[in-house]
Amino acid sequence: MNSELWALTGAGVLYLLLPFIYLALYAKQVGMPIISGNREDAPKAVGMAGRLMRAHSNLLENLVPFAIVVLVARVVGVSNGMTVAGAWLFLGARVIHAIVYLAGITKIRTLAYIASVIGTVLILSQLF
Numbered sequence: 001m002n003s004e005l006w007a008l009t010g011a012g013v014l015y016l017l018l019p020f021i022y023l024a025l026y027a028k029q030v031g032m033p034i035i036s037g038n039r040e041d042a043p044k045a046v047g048m049a050g051r052l053m054r055a056h057s058n059l060l061e062n063l064v065p066f067a068i069v070v071l072v073a074r075v076v077g078v079s080n081g082m083t084v085a086g087a088w089l090f091l092g093a094r095v096i097h098a099i100v101y102l103a104g105i106t107k108i109r110t111l112a113y114i115a116s117v118i119g120t121v122l123i124l125s126q127l128f
Contacts, residue, residue: 002079004123007087008070011063011094018056018098025049048102055101059094062116066090069123078126086122089115 001009026049027035034042045053073083093115100108 002074003084004070004073004079004087007091008067010091011059011066014091014094014098015056015059015063018052018059021102022049022052022056025052048104051104052098052102055098058101058113059098062090062094062113062120066116066120066123069120069127073123073127076127080126083123083126086119086126088119089122090119093119 022045023035025047026045029045029047029049030043044050070083070087073079093112097109097112097116100112
């Protein structure tokens with residue numbers, strides 16, 4: 001497995017881990033009966049739980065295009081310093097994004113988001 005696929009795998013693991021954290025935080029707000037129910041009338045998650053839920057949604061929105069370019073690059077046999085740098089930039093930026101979103105640090109969160117998009121664009125640029 002090449003480096004880009006390892007970064008994609010890491011992003012997938014991050015995507016799978018975030019709900020465990022935000023659900024634990026949300027359960028402290030509303031209680032386990034609400035968490036284990038359908039949550040149709042559940043109160044909105046606030047604070048760290050709400051921020052991490054939004055970070056999780058944002059990760060999904062950015063993970064799909066990242067996964068597409070990584071997998072296309074793999075299929076067409078493109079792997080070089082730029083694609084490796086883009087993949088690890090994406091993963092590192094998304095980890096930072098989740099941490100600072102949880103902490104409520106908006107300026108760094110925005111920079112981390114931009115860096116993750118740049119990582120995807122770096123890989124995409126190598127496909128042309």
